[in-house]
Amino acid sequence: MGYVADRWHKTRPGPDEPECGEHKGRVASKAHGVGKRWQARYDDPNGREITSLWATKAEAEREINKQESAKQSGSWLDPKAGQITVERFALDSWLPAQNINGRSEAEYLGALRRYLFPAWGSRQIRSIKPSEAGAWQQSLTSEHNLSGQYPNRVARYVRGVFKLAVIDRVIAVSPFEQIPAPTLVESTVQPPDVAEVRQLIAAAHKPMWGALLEVTALTGLRSGEVRGLTVDRTDFLRRTLHVEQQLVQEKKGAMYLDKLKTGAGRRVVPLTQRAVDVLAAHLATYPPRTDGDWPGLVFALPLGKPIQESSLDWAIKNICRRAGVKPRHWHELRHHYASVLIAGGENPKVVQKRLGHKDVMTTLRTYAHLFAEAEEQTRSVLDAAWAVPGETGSEAESLEQGGRIPESRSGEGDVVQLRA
Numbered sequence: 001m002g003y004v005a006d007r008w009h010k011t012r013p014g015p016d017e018p019e020c021g022e023h024k025g026r027v028a029s030k031a032h033g034v035g036k037r038w039q040a041r042y043d044d045p046n047g048r049e050i051t052s053l054w055a056t057k058a059e060a061e062r063e064i065n066k067q068e069s070a071k072q073s074g075s076w077l078d079p080k081a082g083q084i085t086v087e088r089f090a091l092d093s094w095l096p097a098q099n100i101n102g103r104s105e106a107e108y109l110g111a112l113r114r115y116l117f118p119a120w121g122s123r124q125i126r127s128i129k130p131s132e133a134g135a136w137q138q139s140l141t142s143e144h145n146l147s148g149q150y151p152n153r154v155a156r157y158v159r160g161v162f163k164l165a166v167i168d169r170v171i172a173v174s175p176f177e178q179i180p181a182p183t184l185v186e187s188t189v190q191p192p193d194v195a196e197v198r199q200l201i202a203a204a205h206k207p208m209w210g211a212l213l214e215v216t217a218l219t220g221l222r223s224g225e226v227r228g229l230t231v232d233r234t235d236f237l238r239r240t241l242h243v244e245q246q247l248v249q250e251k252k253g254a255m256y257l258d259k260l261k262t263g264a265g266r267r268v269v270p271l272t273q274r275a276v277d278v279l280a281a282h283l284a285t286y287p288p289r290t291d292g293d294w295p296g297l298v299f300a301l302p303l304g305k306p307i308q309e310s311s312l313d314w315a316i317k318n319i320c321r322r323a324g325v326k327p328r329h330w331h332e333l334r335h336h337y338a339s340v341l342i343a344g345g346e347n348p349k350v351v352q353k354r355l356g357h358k359d360v361m362t363t364l365r366t367y368a369h370l371f372a373e374a375e376e377q378t379r380s381v382l383d384a385a386w387a388v389p390g391e392t393g394s395e396a397e398s399l400e401q402g403g404r405i406p407e408s409r410s411g412e413g414d415v416v417q418l419r420a
Contacts (some may be wrong), residue, residue: 002042002064004057008032040064045071081170082126087117089125094161101248101258111154115144126171133175137182151182188369191335196325203323209315211282212299218275220337220355223330224248227307228257230296231288234279239271247306255306265356342370
């Protein structure tokens with residue numbers, strides 16, 4: 001239990017020390033008359049002594065009772081912890097806790113420095129009010145003119161800072177708790193179809209780029225994952241790829257292989273026989289290095305150097321120009337892979353697993369319109385298969401849409417014939 005100390009008087013006065021002239025029977029200390037008289041003392045849950053000053057003994061006793069009760073209920077907060085500034089907590093506690101690679105860290109830090117620190121960086125984290133949180137979040141679009149996915153992304157970082165402060169018992173409640181996050185605006189992806197991907201592969205100026213295009217389209221790997229793919233992660237016998245690492249490129253150009261951070265990202269991707277043949281032919285033409293700085297890379301530049309993002313961007317732009325199609329980004333090959341799975345009837349959970357998304361909602365948000373198109377295609381196929389000539393909305397509509405409809409049966413053993 002805690003106790004209250006009288007700062008103005010000595011607890012163990014000497015035998016010859018004079019009595020305090022203001023308080024009978026007490027001996028004045030050096031602090032007599034300076035600051036608040038009563039000091040509340042108690043131990044925090046870790047055994048560290050916490051002190052605070054109060055004008056009256058009753059106030060100090062109430063503080064001790066309050067803190068002891070909070071410790072018993074598990075709701076105790078260090079009164080001094082909330083004094084840390086928003087910037088210091090974000091940099092010293094939140095950012096190191098994110099378990100991200102250097103490039104992502106630079107992205108997170110850039111967002112904090114542009115949008116959070118100028119507004120609240122020097123403020124005590126406990127001083128931010130919900131009304132201020134709502135106004136700041138609104139400013140992302142009204143003042144900073146952010147659009148698309150970016151307002152939600154920036155808000156997610158900042159909301160995460162305050163959420164961790166609650167978990168670390170720095171503050172009791174986040175100022176964003178009752179403030180809805182900005183609407184996540186997902187851009188509608190329109191990936192290339194199989195015919196266009198074939199055009200791109202045929203237009204590749206070097207066989208290596210064609211193989212890289214095709215493998216990406218057949219596996220849905222992210223850019224860093226396919227560029228960081230090594231031979232030891234490729235199982236030709238079982239026709240699988242073990243996606244466990246990625247090639248990371250820092251802003252200053254430094255590159256290194258790093259393990260994927262999330263369990264969802266680490267996955268096993270099944271390979272088609274076509275993908276196996278493409279990989280085998282590529283490795284026969286471009287054998288990977290067995291020594292040096294980058295041994296075992298499946299896709300590499302001359303001398304075994306890894307492929308930089310700038311090289312990848314240049315290659316896809318050049319290939320699109322040679323193929324005579326609209327400019328594409330490499331990531332759209334990943335969207336192509338997803339669209340093929342969805343059109344083939346794969347359920348969202350399978351698509352999520354193949355893509356390495358952290359949750360199925362990410363998959364549904366990104367490809368919702370493709371799932372809707374696949375559902376409509378299913379309806380059309382079933383309508384055409386079960387159509388009866390003469391029924392409204394069956395034969396005539398199917399013919400108008402170029403569908404194929406079955407003729408009626410003439411008997412139990414008749415074979416159903418399809419007509420164009």
